[in-house]
Amino acid sequence: MKGALSARELKRYYTLRQRGSLFSTSKTLKAVDGLSFEVAPGEMFGLVGESGSGKSTTARLLLGQIPPTSGEVWFGGDKVGSKPDANWRRMRKRMQMIYQDPLSALDPRIVIAGQIEEPLIVHFPEFTPADRRRRVAQVMADVGLLSHHGDRYPHELSGGQRQRVIIARALAMEPELLVCDEPVSALDVSVQAQVLNVFADIRERTGFTGVFISHDLKVVRQVADRVGVMYLGRIVEMGTPDEVFHRPAHPYTKALVSAVPRTGRSARSRIILVGEPPNPVNVPSGCPFHTRCPEARSGCRSLVPELVASGGRAVACHLVNNPSFSGGEAA
C-alpha cells in the first residue's frame, strides 16, 4: 500500500531579470540542480544542508507545489504532477507536508479542531460529520493533544502544541508520504524531544514514507534511515546516518559534521571552511564546492563530479571516487 518515492534528475531554475535596460541580460538561479534519489516504502529520508542549498525547494517539488524545470517525481507508481487537476488532488490526499513555523501555517481565526477537520471535508466528502469528529479526536490523541485543546485558537497554544496540531492535521489524512520541512527547528530542546518522539511513535504505527528536512544534523540522525547532504542544489553525499555522519567522505560533509557542537570537546577541533556558500546564481564551475574545499585540486575547477554509489553510500567528489584523480596537486 505504501509507495516508494523517486526523484529523477529534478531541476528547478528561476530566471532573474536584471534591472535596467530593456535588453538587459537575465540570470538563472539554480535552486535545485539535478537531484536524484529514491526513498523506499516506509523509509525516512533525511535531507541536510545550509540555507540556500535547495532543501525547501526540493520539498515543494516533491509535493508538486511548484513545477520542476526538468525531471520527474514519482510516488507509489504515479507521476506527481504540478497542474491542479483531478489527478493532482488525488495525489494531494496521499501526500502531506509539515511546515517549520506552525503559527503561520495555522489560521488564527479557526479553532484547532476545525483546522484539523478542514482537509477531511475537502478530501473525504463521503465522511459524515460524526466520522470526521471521530478522526479528529483520534489524531489529536495520537500526537498528545488533549480534547479541550480542540476548542482553542492557535494563539492560545504553546509552540510545541501548535507543532502537534500541524502534525495532527497532516496525519488526519492518513498520508502515505509525509514531507517535513524543519519541523522542530522553532522548538525548545525539551519540547523538540517530545515532538520527535511523537514522530517515532506514529511512524511505527502507520509506517508512512517520509522526507525529513533539517539543518540540524543531530535531529536528522535521530529520525532518518538514510540521509542526503545537499550543497548548492545537489546531493554531495548520501548514505545511512551512521556512515555519513561518523565516516564522512565528502570534504563538505566532513566540515559540516565537525561544526556540530559536541559536549566534552574543545572548539579547536572544528574544520573551519573559508568563505561562505556561493550564491546559487553564480554556481562555481566544475565541482560547486571547490571554492571552499580544503582538498581541492586544479581539476576540480573544471570537471563536475558525478554522484557515484558504492555499497550503500554515494559521494560526489573526484578525490573520493577516483583516488588517482589527476588534475594536478592541491590547488
Place this chain on the structure above:
Amino acid sequence: MIAPANLIEIRNLSVHFEGKRQFVRALHGIDLTLKRGEALGIVGESGCGKSITWMAALGLLGSNARVSGSAKLDGQEILGASDEKLSEIRGGRIAMIFQDPSSSLNPLHKIGWQLGEALRLHQGLTGEAARKEAERLIDRVGIANGRQRLGEYPHEFSGGMNQRVMIAMALAGNPDLVVADEPTTALDATIQAQILDLLDDIRRERGMALVLISHDLGMVSEMTERVAVMYCGRIIEDTPTADLFDHPAHPYTRGLIAAIPSFDGPRQRLAAISGTVPPPANLPPGCTFAPRCTIVDIGCKRAVPMMRPAGTDPRHRAACEKLDAVLPTITPVPTAAKPNAVGIMQ
C-alpha cells in the same frame, strides 16, 4: 567573602514587567558573579530570563520594567546609574552582540560610518585615525578587502559578515566583557563555526570576559569554562563546564541533556521532559520545575529551593531540595570530596 577579582557582581536582581492588567515577574533574584577574563555560558529555554538578566543590568529594558537588586561592575553599582554613565559602560566596558545582526545595524548608514561612530564615542577617534582603526578591526574579524567593504551598506553583507561587523563594533570600545546573546542562531552551521572560532580567538587574545547566552548546551560546553542553567527566571545550577555533562545535578539540567539527540552514541528514544515551561504570570508554588520533575515530592512545593553545593567541586551548586537523592546516583565514588562540601550537602 567578596573577591576583588570579580568583574561583575549581580545580587538579587529581579525584574517585573507592568502591564495594563497584569504584573509579570520575569526574574526572581539572580545572583551571579563573573571573574575578569572568565567565559561563562548561560543556558536555558526561551523565556527563562537569560537575556533579560543582562538587558536589566545594562538598563536596556523598557519603561514598563521594574528592576531591583544590585549589579556591580568593578565594585561600582550600575543599576539605576545615570544615562551618561551608562552610555560610557555600554560599549565601553560591556559590549553586547545580538542574535540577528542585520537588525542591529542601521540599514541607512555605511558599515564604515557605523564602526566609526563606535570608535568616536568610545575612543574619541575621528577622521583618518578612526578610518585606520576601523580598517584594522574589520581586518581582525576576518573581512577581506576592508577598505572597500567599509563603504558598503549592511544589506550588501551576508548574515555571517554582518555578525563579524557586530563583533568589530563590540571590540571598538575595548570592552572588559562581551555579552553574546545567541550570536550564531541565525547563521548556517559552517558560518557558525567561523564566528565561534573568531569570538574564542579574540577573547583569548584580549583577555576579555565572555558571557555566551545560548539554548545550545553543546555549543556552550565548547566555548566556556563555567555554565549557569536558568529556568523560569532563576539560576538553578551553576557549575564548571566540565562538571555539567559528567555530573549534572539539577533534574532540569539532566532532563535537558537527555533531551538532546545524541550524535555519536547509539540511537535511542529521546528522554523528553514532560509538560511545558509554565507562563511567568502563573508560576507553580515552591520549586518551579516541580510539575515537570520526575523525582518531585511533597516538600518541593513548599518553598523555592536555595542554591547549595552539589558535587565534589565546591564551585558546583544547584537549587534542588532532593539533591541528596540525586547525587549518589550520578556522582561515581566521590573519593576526593572536600569534607566541607559533603558536610553542607546533606
